[in-house]
Amino acid sequence: MSVDGGLYMLRKIIDPFSRFFVGGLLIFSGLIKLNDPIGTQIKMEEYFEVFAEDFGSFFHYFIPWALEIGMIMIILELVLGAAILIYWRMNLTAWVLLGLMVFFTFLTFYSAYFNKVTDCGCFGDAIKLTPWESFTKDVILMVFVLHLFWYRKSYREILSTRVGNVVVVVVTLICLLVGVYAIRHLPFIDFRAYRIGNNVPQQMIAPEQPIIEYIFEKDAKEVRDTKFLSADEGYKYISSHILNADKTKPKITDYSISSPEGEDMTQYTFQGSKLLIVLFDVKKASGSNMAAVRELTKQLEGKVDCFVLTSSGSDAMEAFRHEHQLAVPYYYADATVLKTIIRSNPGIALWKDGTVLGNWHHNDTPSANEILELLK
Numbered sequence: 001m002s003v004d005g006g007l008y009m010l011r012k013i014i015d016p017f018s019r020f021f022v023g024g025l026l027i028f029s030g031l032i033k034l035n036d037p038i039g040t041q042i043k044m045e046e047y048f049e050v051f052a053e054d055f056g057s058f059f060h061y062f063i064p065w066a067l068e069i070g071m072i073m074i075i076l077e078l079v080l081g082a083a084i085l086i087y088w089r090m091n092l093t094a095w096v097l098l099g100l101m102v103f104f105t106f107l108t109f110y111s112a113y114f115n116k117v118t119d120c121g122c123f124g125d126a127i128k129l130t131p132w133e134s135f136t137k138d139v140i141l142m143v144f145v146l147h148l149f150w151y152r153k154s155y156r157e158i159l160s161t162r163v164g165n166v167v168v169v170v171v172t173l174i175c176l177l178v179g180v181y182a183i184r185h186l187p188f189i190d191f192r193a194y195r196i197g198n199n200v201p202q203q204m205i206a207p208e209q210p211i212i213e214y215i216f217e218k219d220a221k222e223v224r225d226t227k228f229l230s231a232d233e234g235y236k237y238i239s240s241h242i243l244n245a246d247k248t249k250p251k252i253t254d255y256s257i258s259s260p261e262g263e264d265m266t267q268y269t270f271q272g273s274k275l276l277i278v279l280f281d282v283k284k285a286s287g288s289n290m291a292a293v294r295e296l297t298k299q300l301e302g303k304v305d306c307f308v309l310t311s312s313g314s315d316a317m318e319a320f321r322h323e324h325q326l327a328v329p330y331y332y333a334d335a336t337v338l339k340t341i342i343r344s345n346p347g348i349a350l351w352k353d354g355t356v357l358g359n360w361h362h363n364d365t366p367s368a369n370e371i372l373e374l375l376k
Contacts, residue, residue, distance in 0.1 A: 011151070014144075014147055015147075015151070015155075017144070018144040018145075018147045018148050019085065019148070020085070021141075021144055022081075022141065022144050023080075023081045023082070023083075024081070024085075025081075025141060026077050026078070027081035027082065029077060030074055030077035030081060031078065032127075033074045033077070034074050034178055034179050035188050035189055036125070036182065036187040036343060037067065037179050037182055037183050038067070038182075038339075038344075039187075039343065040070035041070045042066075043070075044062075044069055044070045044073075045063050046117055048063045048066060049063070050116045054114075054116075074179065075172060075175045075176060076100065078171060079168055079171055079172055079175070080093060080097050082167065083164075084097070085158075086157065086158040086164055087156065087157050087158050088157060088164040088167070088168060089157075089161075090148070090155045090157075091152050091153060093152075094148055094149040095149075095152075097145055097148070098145060098149050101138065101142050104138055105135070105138040108131065108134040109135050111131045111135075112131030112132045112134065125191035184361065184363055185361045185363060185364060186342070186343055186347075186359060186360070186361045187343060190359070193251040193252045193340070194252075194341045194342070194349070194356055195356065196356050196357065196358060196359060197356065198355070199353075200252065200269075200351070200354045200355075200356065201354045202354075203250060203251045203252040204250050204251075204252045204253070206248050206250050207247045207248075208244050208248055209248065210244065210245070211244050212226065212240055212242055212243070213225070213226055213240065213242075213243050214226070214240045215237075215239045216229050216237055218233075218234050218235050218236065219234070226243075254334060254337055255333070256337075257269055257309065258331060258333075259329075259331055259332075260314055260332070265331050269331075270353060271353065273304045273351070273352050274306075274307070274352075275297070275304050275307075275348065275349075276341070276348070276349040276350075276351065277297070277306065277307070277346055278309050278310075278338050278342050278344070278345070278347040278348070278349060279308055279309070279320070279330075279346045280310065280312075280338035280339055280345055281311065281312055281345060282310060282312040282317055282320040283312065283316060284345060286345065286362060287323075287324060288362070289346075289362040289363060290362075291324075292362075292365040293324075293348065293362065294324060294326055296365060296366070296368055296371070297326070297328050298327075299368035300368050303372065304371060304372075306328045307328050307330060308326070308328060308330035308331070309330070309333045309341075310331075310332065311332065311333060311335035311338060342361075344360075344361040344362055346362045347359065347360065348360040348365060348366070350371055350375075357374045357375070358370075358371075358374055
């Protein structure tokens with residue numbers, strides 16, 4: 001077989017693989033983020049904070065638009081994935097995809113090399129990647145993106161241009177509608193440690209104790225053991241590492257609650273039936289359904305302990321309580337923790353002995369009967 005024939009056969013394999021690998025991965029990644037646009041917003045805000053510190057304070061102007069920017073990125077990722085699968089306008093698609101990949105590869109390298117953002121959020125909360133794993137993933141993906149880019153003008157559209165246009169428009173509209181619904185309610189699938197059914201105290205305990213493997217040298221040979229071998233027996237210690245490092249860290253490491261007086265209330269939140277009203281920032285909180293939330297707390301008085309968890313200062317919290325006549329106590333928690341507990345401001349969570357029984361967006365505020373039914 002000639003060299004040209006060999007290259008042709010190789011392309012026959014790489015072309016479809018690149019198409020399905022790149023398109024499928026973009027769609028998979030985009031769908032996970034579309035499930036939770038607020039999570040993407042939080043990650044975008046984190047990046048903008050880092051960039052403002054490292055490159056210029058003007059990045060602070062992007063923070064209020066983090067949700068909109070995040071939604072554009074998610075929809076673009078999904079549309080590009082669909083476009084790659086049908087080879088839609090590949091000259092345009094390939095250029096946009098290359099630009100997006102250059103941006104994300106720089107982002108993950110910057111995060112990994114300078115240890116700025118410990119989780120890129122590539123796959124939301126579903127699949128956690130270390131910064132270097134994220135960068136490696138982007139480098140591998142870039143190889144196949146470059147292949148598609150190099151041969152972009154040789155690909156023929158799978159569908160007619162008119163049908164392809166319709167597909168792209170429909171994908172865009174569906175993504176927009178699904179994303180808006182997820183923002184106005186809660187993620188369709190909850191991958192976080194505070195999801196319904198989880199026991200929060202148990203999530204704060206490491207699944208396994210560390211198993212340490214020691215590396216020694218004896219008689220010019222490497223010896224590995226989970227016990228520390230004695231130098232008296234001729235073993236020279238070289239190094240050690242944890243074999244099960246991924247299982248020695250609790251899923252929840254930062255949950256801590258305190259009262260305005262500074263008293264630790266963490267264990268209190270795990271005792272009995274608790275209705276948590278999460279207000280991570282009262283200045284940004286929606287007041288549209290606070291009447292329903294207030295009525296819920298009144299009807300549950302004496303039956304369920306109701307309280308607010310917030311990261312806002314006492315003056316702002318007192319003003320908010322007075323404005324909405326919310327006659328329940330409030331306690332303090334870290335803003336990131338509260339955003340992780342529930343993707344709504346305000347949001348509602350029902351716990352019994354630390355087990356999550358329900359999570360609600362304020363647009364879906366439950367009735368007292370629903371709460372009491374869950375506690376039976």
